[in-house]
Amino acid sequence: MNLQISIEKSKPCEADLMESGSVGIVKTRYYTFAHPPDEMTLESGRRLGPITLAYETYGRLNSTRSNAILIFHALSGDAHVAGRHHRTDPKPGWWDNMVGPGKAFDTDRYLIICANVIGGCSGSTGPSSIDPKTGKPYGLRFPMVTIKDMVRAQKELLDHLGISQLTAVAGGSMAGMQALQWAVTYPESAAFCIPIATAARQSPQNIAFHEVGRRAIMSDPNWRHGDYYGKEPPVDGLAIARMIGHITYLSDTTLRLKFGRRLQQNQKLSFSLEPEFQVESYIHHKGEAFTKRFDANSYLYISKAIDYFDISSGFGSLEAALRISKSKFLVISFTSDWLYPPSESEELVRALRAANKEVVYYEMPSTYGHDAFLVEGEKMSRIISYYLAHAQEEKLGDFQIGTQPLS
Amino acid sequence: MNLQISIEKSKPCEADLMESGSVGIVKTRYYTFAHPPDEMTLESGRRLGPITLAYETYGRLNSTRSNAILIFHALSGDAHVAGRHHRTDPKPGWWDNMVGPGKAFDTDRYLIICANVIGGCSGSTGPSSIDPKTGKPYGLRFPMVTIKDMVRAQKELLDHLGISQLTAVAGGSMAGMQALQWAVTYPESAAFCIPIATAARQSPQNIAFHEVGRRAIMSDPNWRHGDYYGKEPPVDGLAIARMIGHITYLSDTTLRLKFGRRLQQNQKLSFSLEPEFQVESYIHHKGEAFTKRFDANSYLYISKAIDYFDISSGFGSLEAALRISKSKFLVISFTSDWLYPPSESEELVRALRAANKEVVYYEMPSTYGHDAFLVEGEKMSRIISYYLAHAQEEKLGDFQIGTQPLS
Structure with a gap:
């Protein structure tokens, strides 16, 4: 069962030859769990099951099953991070500039996993899915879900794949919230947490x-x-x-x-x-x-x-919540992002430092606004590649040279 | 006919006694012009008439008819700038903190005039008005209007009131656009132009x-x-x-x-x-x-x-447009305004200076965002009162002490 996750990459195909650095032709897979009567209990107290997660993987799992990186997606994203579904697919996955051989999330070194969130509409169970109780789409009978519910569902998938230890969790915007939530909910599970263009809690604006x-x-x-x-x-x-x-x-x-x-x-x-x-x-x-x-x-x-998200919820403070995590953190913001402005990443970084976490913060110059987390692939790749290559061996204090100082 | 504009203020009433600094009970008046076949030709080339403008005045016109200040209103505003319509009126006019005896626009010294814009719905002719050709509300048969059309209609009102020379034109947001347009379209008519929280052209965002x-x-x-x-x-x-x-x-x-x-x-x-x-x-x-x-x-x-507004339209550059005006300018922006940010006022100020206009720029510290132009009455009053009191006699180079320098 576990071996299946490396099959696709091992077959070179036309797309591989056409696009250097591409993961090639990829396939979405599905995992279903929480079958009644063992539904998942959500933060709201309501129960959901069965739950299907659509997911994709790129790269191969190493022999110690320790080289996986879990990437999350943002509001309108899906499990299709990289590669193409068909040879004639007009567009690659949404983070194809970041995931592939030699890229920031290097599929020659890591197994990359991404799953569509619960509540979504790209293969995972959401309001448009059929409610087995009625045989009709859930609609508003679907229970409200939270960022924590989303990551708990993805933990079920990782357990299914036989992966208990991740190299990293990473993502931008809502995906950065999931990365932070993962680092707190499963404090021992990810060596590195890379929240990008996000915040520790959703702002009132x-x-x-x-x-x-x-x-x-x-x-x-x-x-x-x-x-x-x-x-x-x-x-x-x-x-x-x-x-x-x-x-x-x-x-x-x-x-x-x-x-x-x-x-x-x-x-x-x-x-x-x-x-x-x-x-x-x-x-x-x-x-x-x-x-x-x-x-x-x-x-x-x-x-x-997203609006519900506040990592400090139930802890009293950001610092108290983040103290639990055993991850090291690479926090990235973009100068022109006014949806999740650098000031919010700075608030997160201050709380991480107050909680004695090892954290590298990079405020990246960009004119692209919040979208920078999708389009500034080259700049992000340099930072993330270097970080992943070096952070396991050493403290990265000097890594901040050239970045904006945190006031 | 012209004398009527000072009648209201001359009758002290209960509201006057209750509210120090209030203009008291005020009444909206109406002026109708552009009767067919002498309709006004709009920027679009279409014709509109008859046109009614709802307007209010506060204070008294002096013997030389030279102490009037024309205040414009923003998108959702109306002619009711100050005072109350009835004793039991729950709220005063929208700029009551700025207009009244002893206030920034001091009704003891100036006659303040404000008219509802054409296209509006507060007494002036707009899409909800009856189209005399059909006997029904215009709806979309109402012609599109521009900021220039709005000020041209207000010029008709001033002509009707027998006022050819204004002490100042002033306003925030869309009203600042009208003030700028007035200064360019009627270059000899206003001694001072006070655009607040606005821009020389509407931004794509x-x-x-x-x-x-x-x-x-x-x-x-x-x-x-x-x-x-x-x-x-x-x-x-x-x-x-x-x-x-x-x-x-x-x-x-x-x-x-x-x-x-x-x-x-x-x-x-x-x-x-x-x-x-x-x-x-x-x-x-x-x-x-x-x-x-x-x-x-x-x-x-x-x-x-508002979206059409670009004071440079037809001139090739902001500088060329603004060069025409004979007004002196007091430009005010607010630090936290992200709708019309200080950078846009700075662009305006640079163009004014390039056009050799006398201009004082004040970037006002405020946390209120764009709304600051409505709520920062006290801060604005200090600046505007001082400016109006001194700008007629002297160059105001030193006035900028304590303001944010213009980069």
């Missing part, structure tokens, strides 16, 4: 932006209190939620450089309510494209899980 | 936020392509637009101080899709309250007017 998006979905008459499966889905509401999100993922600088005040096809103003500026068409396009691949109820549930 | 709000309104089935008058209006869409706007008006700091991650009534998480955090209830309340006082079509039209 971000909660507010999420709530407007949720309101847009729930105000869409097609939402039908979540029971829209098999009918016209609430695409208008979901597009609006995504448009709001998308603005917060970019920086003012990106928008100025990419669009400025340019009009569509450089035409004159039409003085109409149609999109006239390029930036308007862009966010419309992003909103509409999202509705073709994402479930509106999953957006509600996952955004709620 | 702000256009994007506006466009999401418009999309929310236009996706609401009750919007009915703008023909909802007499029926259920698109309150869900308008509330969402306002919620987005409201988040952008506040600062992250304000939200942290005011709400943090506190739950409603400090209860436990309910794990539901209802608002659970105080910040969620707050923006819901703000969104819903707005729908009771504002017209959704006016929101579409006025937000478009």
